[in-house]
Amino acid sequence: MAEVKRLSCEEAVREFFAYLDRALAGDSLDALEAHLETCLDCCDRLDFSRSLDAFAKTRLDASPLPEGVADRIRRAIRG
């Protein structure tokens, strides 16, 4: 089995967003997970990035469709 690449904390942090967005795979994913298993500081940093995403998402304003917009769009579509 190929040896997993060892990451520095700086390298690990650069991969966090891709990891959170499920865009990391293969060797890169293995390397990050191996780093996280041994680095509590990076685990905390990753948790914060995750919290910040959840925090921003939950504060997006509710934007129900104002009255009349659907009719306006239908009229525009029908010419």
Added chain:
Amino acid sequence: MEGRFAAVARRKTVVTMDPEGRRRFEELTLPHLEALFAFALRMAGDRSAAEDLVQETYLKALRAFASLRDLARTRPWLFQIPSRLAIDRHRAESREVPAGDLEELDRFSLYDLIADEDPFPYSDRLHDDFLGQFRDEEVRNALRALPDAYRAPLLLLYTEGMSYRELAEVLGCPIGTVMSRIHRGRKILERELWQCAQRRGLVKSWQK
């Protein structure tokens, strides 16, 4: 008053399509109207501009309906239109991050600043407590401060759960560009929150 998106749309409104085609178009696209409006509002900033942006989106979509091959992809196909319209609109206004600022931005770490500042010395949930100080409106303002080219992919990621590949398709750019915009968009959000905390006196340091 009619805004610029609607004005452009009206000039090109005539679309040749039989009634059955229009009915099919409405059936496929109108279920996404509410989500498109919410996205347009977050991109355009106010209701009137959002309505214009959505109307322009639907008229463009109607004109291009024949090019939609995979009906299961109707939703991302629709989101592509307001995303690119909003980004193109502001490209002319140069709301990009200055190149000299990018290196500093990439190094910015809200996590480190909070840890250094330690605004809640007795907290064992320091970073969560810091985030808990913000009012909803302040977070929305921080998101609005992102240039459109950064805000669009971040919003689509947050609200539509799009993958980087989907974002690249929707925004018409390489995956590498998507990744850097998502990365920098989050960094700008962090920086805006920190600056907001400074303005409100939630943290003491003014020059970090």
